[in-house]
Amino acid sequence: MMATVEEFNHAKSQMGSLKKDPGNEAKLQIYGLFKQATVGPCNTPKPGMLNFINKAKWDAWKSLGSMSQEDARQKYCDLIGSLVTAEGGTAKVDAQPAGSAAEYETLLVTTEDDITTIKLNRPVKKNAITTEMYHEIIRALEQAAKDESVITVFTGAGDFYCSGNDLTNFTKIPEGGIQQMAKDRGELLREYVKAYIDFPKPLIAVVNGPAVGVSVTILGLFDIVYANERATFHTPFSQLGQSLEGCSTYTFPKMMGTAKASEMLLFNKKLTAVQACEQGLVTEVFPEHSFQTEVWTRLQAYAKLPRNSLALSKQLIRGVEKDRLHAVNNAEVERLVERWLYCLLDLV
Numbered sequence: 001m002m003a004t005v006e007e008f009n010h011a012k013s014q015m016g017s018l019k020k021d022p023g024n025e026a027k028l029q030i031y032g033l034f035k036q037a038t039v040g041p042c043n044t045p046k047p048g049m050l051n052f053i054n055k056a057k058w059d060a061w062k063s064l065g066s067m068s069q070e071d072a073r074q075k076y077c078d079l080i081g082s083l084v085t086a087e088g089g090t091a092k093v094d095a096q097p098a099g100s101a102a103e104y105e106t107l108l109v110t111t112e113d114d115i116t117t118i119k120l121n122r123p124v125k126k127n128a129i130t131t132e133m134y135h136e137i138i139r140a141l142e143q144a145a146k147d148e149s150v151i152t153v154f155t156g157a158g159d160f161y162c163s164g165n166d167l168t169n170f171t172k173i174p175e176g177g178i179q180q181m182a183k184d185r186g187e188l189l190r191e192y193v194k195a196y197i198d199f200p201k202p203l204i205a206v207v208n209g210p211a212v213g214v215s216v217t218i219l220g221l222f223d224i225v226y227a228n229e230r231a232t233f234h235t236p237f238s239q240l241g242q243s244l245e246g247c248s249t250y251t252f253p254k255m256m257g258t259a260k261a262s263e264m265l266l267f268n269k270k271l272t273a274v275q276a277c278e279q280g281l282v283t284e285v286f287p288e289h290s291f292q293t294e295v296w297t298r299l300q301a302y303a304k305l306p307r308n309s310l311a312l313s314k315q316l317i318r319g320v321e322k323d324r325l326h327a328v329n330n331a332e333v334e335r336l337v338e339r340w341l342y343c344l345l346d347l348v
Contacts, residue, residue: 002070002296003077008037011080022083024056029079032060036072041065066289074292078157081108082123106133108157109140114303116149123158128166129214131185134192141195150307152199153299154222155206161231164213179341186337193246193329196221197322201311202302206295207231207273207282217244217265219281220251221325223314226298227273227282228291234270241343243335250328255280 003011015030022030035042042062047054064072085105103109108119118140120127129137144152156162176183196203196218205219207227216233219225237244244265252261256279263269276282286294 002292003074005073007077008073011077014080014084018083019087026079026083028056028060030076031057032062032064033072033076033079035061036064036067037069037076040069041067068289068293071289071292075158078121078123081121082157085121086124104136104140106130107136107140109143111144111147111149113300114148114150114307115299116144116147116152118144118152118154120156120162123156123160125166126160126163126210127156127158127215128163130166130168131188133166134188138192138195141199145198145200148307149201150303150305150310151202151204151299153204153206156208158209160209161207161211162213162215163210164215182337182340185340186333189245189336190329190333193218193221193333194326197247197325197329200315201307202314204299204302206299208291210234212236214246216281217246217248217252220246220248220255224283225281226295227276227285229273229285229288231273231276231282231285232270233264233273233276233281234268235265236268238266239268241339243332243339245329245332245336247325247328247332249332250325252281 012034021027041064042058044058046062047058049055067075104121106120106122108117108121110117110119118137120129120133122128122130122133141152199221202223203221204224204226205222207219207225209228209230210232211219212234213236216235219233235244235248248261248265252265255261256264260279264271271279271281273282273285277285
């Protein structure tokens with residue numbers, strides 16, 4: 001959901017409570033987004049070359065082009081929230097609905113107007129998925145499946161949708177050694193994918209920027225995928241000596257055809273948003289300047305439809321292949337555990 005004026009004002013007040021200087025780059029981003037959110041596109045003359053500070057501020061504002069005030073307000077809140085979270089605080093707005101950000105360290109989860117939104121909230125790290133985040137996403141999906149919302153939306157904070165797995169997931173060796181780590185990661189991945197397969201309501205991905213790895217392969221389990229025109233989709237598994245997951249070995253050939261799926265999954269072809277739409281991975285692509293407004297207008301209309309009718313209809317559409325998807329998930333996890341052991345043992 002787009003940030004409200006109340007959330008924007010709360011984020012503005014949190015900016016003053018930061019304990020650490022976020023750095024010049026972040027401060028310029030904050031300035032530009034604040035001006036865009038409150039004034040609109042840059043409408044002042046460019047400062048002189050020797051007026052270094054004001055010129056840097058002007059450039060930051062001007063670089064946002066025709067971005068809408070609503071989009072700028074959302075990005076401002078996302079950025080401030082990430083800085084607050086990095087200091088160990090909470091980006092939660094006092095008036096936010098129950099069952100939201102306070103319960104999660106790596107996500108922003110809200111329910112409003114019959115829409116539950118699960119937002120990856122590590123924009124500084126391009127929303128790379130940590131082990132903790134996997135657990136929290138599973139929990140958020142379980143919560144959304146039981147709440148009174150009509151649809152569930154999955155998106156990312158900041159400029160990236162998700163950059164895939166965080167590399168730290170494989171740096172902490174447990175007491176059981178590498179074998180135990182590979183087994184544990186495999187079981188976590190199995191449960192993660194299972195949460196999508198079994199999700200009972202319409203599940204919609206709002207891909208706000210580049211997507212990599214597991215954040216791409218899992219898209220075949222969504223009911224609708226809307227993408228920003230600057231989004232890209234990349235699955236570089238063979239480059240990394242890994243195998244596929246997210247049921248993509250089944251869903252991608254089904255959507256794209258075997259040849260196109262192989263080009264992407266086996267040979268690491270990165271797709272633009274338009275290419276992904278042409279090949280069936282993405283439902284529709286929207287211009288960047290109107291992406292959030294157009295998508296959320298549509299989602300709010302969907303959320304007014306009868307909840308039970310949507311859920312039952314989805315179950316009819318997906319139910320015929322659910323057993324197949326679980327079997328594919330199990331097979332992919334088993335192969336990945338083998339690959340992880342091979343790669344990790346080769347390093348020791």
